[in-house]
Amino acid sequence: MKVSRIVAFSSSLLLGAVLALTGAGSAQATTTGALAVDYVALGDSYSSGVGAGEYDSASGNCKRSNRAYPKLWAAANAPSSFAFTACSGARTSDVTANQLGPLNSGTDLVSISVGGNDAGFSDVMTTCILQSEANCIARVNQARSFVDTTLPGRLDTVYTGIKAKSPSARVVVLGYPRFYKLSGSCLAGLSEAKRAAINGAADHLNTAVSKRAANHGYVFADVVPAFTGHEICSGAPWLHSLNLVNIGDSYHPTAAGQSGGYLPVFTSKA
Incomplete structure (x- = not known):
């Protein structure tokens, strides 16, 4: 026994x-x-990392930063393959024409931010900085009208193009932060009415992008909560205000905005 x-x-x-x-x-x-993920990062300057510094010299005017959230995510997760085609200034037509090359049937994950340049946000900011409050608000309303009438079709073209090349990919569509903390610490610059109008336009754009993404079965990643408390005029901004030395950095996320704002939001949806 x-x-x-x-x-x-x-x-x-x-x-x-x-x-x-x-x-x-x-x-x-x-x-x-x-x-074992094949990841492709598409989009505009908010995805390429303009404002974050440490740009890859090989990316030229696209200004792809080693501190941008796609690079940070790839470094932390070591995907099987990683293609980074996001480019400063990209509109929807630029994405479809120049950025979809790395996509294929084996692509598992795609990230993209696009639509702000189509809506003319650079011109909105120029108008609001240089012209009257009335002109600023009129230009903002013009951008909002474009978002309502024209942008949805352009987004559909991009999202359909992604689906055609990578039908099984998980696509994460990232939005844009609000630029300003209202009643914040800024003692000069734009009026409160201008700042409120610009924030409202960002919300309007995010709503439109979110709806089109959902219509295609894609995931929308809202970065507004992550940037709350880190807007321009806050005590710890993650966005550049008007930068006369490096004008292109203006109103783009800093390195902290990429790592503390965009990266965790994308990671939670990837």
């Missing part, structure tokens, strides 16, 4: 060890599988 008990006990230990090893092997395979 003692011998049989010893044998049974030993068998039990052996079985337990085998199960433990099998479990460990399964866990390792699951982890490896989670990292």
